[in-house]
Amino acid sequence: MxxxxxxxxxxxxxxxxxxxxxxxxxxxxxxxxxxxxxxxxxxxxxxxxxxxxxxxxxxxxxxxxxxxxxxxxxxxxxxxxxxxxxxxxVSTPAPAGILPGAQVAEGVKMGTDCTIHPGASVAPGVTLGSRVVLYPGVVLYPGVTLGDDVTLHANVSVRSGCRIGNRVTIHDGTVVGSDGFGYAPDGKNWYKIPQIGIVVIEDDVEIGSNTVIDRAALEVTRIRRGTKIDNLVQIAHNCIIGEDCMIVSQVGISGSTQVGNHVIMGGQVGVAGHLKIGDNVMLGAKAGVPGNVAPNQTVSGTPCIPHRDWLKASGVFPKLPEMKKSLGTLERRVAELEVLVAKLAPGETEVQ
Structure with missing residues (x-):
């Protein structure tokens, strides 16, 4: 062309x-x-x-x-x-229907122009929109719903009851709806808390490879419209991620945290649980977030602080060894002066 x-x-x-x-x-x-x-x-x-x-x-x-x-x-x-x-x-392959080697249960509801590749497995009670593409190794558990123009790449798993909207792309190896990490102490042991909620992924979301989004303990883990999630991200149970967020690789978001709209998280950001992060927040790479973050600010560091303060602190860090040496010298000189001052006779004003 x-x-x-x-x-x-x-x-x-x-x-x-x-x-x-x-x-x-x-x-x-x-x-x-x-x-x-x-x-x-x-x-x-x-x-x-x-x-x-x-x-x-x-x-x-x-x-x-x-x-x-x-x-x-x-x-x-x-x-x-x-x-x-x-x-x-970018071109869209012609729809190929259910190819030999795909496993599609009876009664699955399917829109038009879908392609299901060999090795994909679609359980009973699944609903597929139109122009859905399921690559080899995709597994859809019972009761899953996919909207129109959804593409699930190889070895994506979507667990029971989870719902995915329109124009969603999920890359290889990602798991949607795995059990949230919930255990109750039972003496020296741990009792597993059943995770009976679901994951809802809204329209126009893209999720990278080998990311995990846990199902809610009781209600919904939700990824709102337009959010983009990179590879190797962990989003725990009952989190709500706002619209048009950008979450870079190796981010971990603990349970029941609410993230506002248009939030950007750099690589390896770690967010504690049950927090609120406001709209338009930028979290610098490797930021550790132990508390709520108000809207419209940029923070960095662990624990995170305003980005400008973090830059100043980062500039001081390489100088700490020399500053420690200088401080030790000053401490010795002050100690010597204190000894000399102690030796002054009453009424003397200077050391001979």
Whole structure:
């Protein structure tokens, strides 16, 4: 597929500078692009590369210098480039129905144009929307509901009664609806608390590989609309994750925590249980969150503190050995002065 710069600009809502009829057949980075390809500049520190790229066109932010290149100016070139990657390279396979080797129980309700690959297992009482794709090894327990345009990649498990909305993608090896970690002390032993709730994943959510979202003890663990969850994330029972959140890899969120809308959690953030994190909060990588976090702030560190304070503290940390040495020297000098002062005769004002 080839499109002219004019066609691409119209599709993106941008404007062309240079030859709008040049044809584009693919996308590449500033360094690797060649003739017939389009590249983009999102970070101003790489602006000099626009002059040397071999691309036939460059996506640029408004006001950037095109260096004589054919260009499309756009308010958000990074987003525009992502949309073009979808346009040029993402295609939807034709629906193939239930393929040989798939196990689908009698009475399963299924919409149109679904594909169920060999090795997938769909239990009784499951409901599938239209254009659902289940890859090999997917297991849907009894009573699961999937909406339209859901894609579950290889070895995803969705446990009993859980509900997944429309346009949800879940990547390989993720488990939705495993038992929450709940045990009551029984002397020296532990008695398992049955986890009888479910998980509800709302529309337009994407979940990475090998992530686990536990079912609620009694009611619902919920992932709200538009949230994106990376690989290797643990979300415990009865958590509520708000809309349009971004949760990066190796985050762990303890039970019954409520996360607001548009919250961003960096890698390896750890959140204690029964907390409330407000809207528009950013948690820096490896932040430890022991208490509630008010809306509209950025915090970092363990335990987490305002990000600016954490930056100042981080700047001091490498200096601590030298500061300790200086403090030891000062302590010795003060001790010596105290000895000299003690030796002063009454009425003397200086040491001889």
């Amino acid at each position: 080839k499109k002219s710069l004019n066609e691409i600009a119209q599709y993106l809502g941008g404007r062309v500078s240079g030859d709008g009829e040049v044809l584009i057949g693919g996308l590449a980075t500033l360094d690797d692009a060649g003739e017939g390809q389009l590249t983009f500049l999102a970070n101003p520190k790489y602006a000099a590369k626009v002059a040397t790229t071999r691309a036939s066109g460059v996506l640029l932010p408004e006001g950037a210098e095109p260096h004589g290149r054919n260009a499309i100016f756009h308010a958000n070139p990074y987003l525009a480039f992502a949309k073009l990657l979808t346009l040029f390279y």
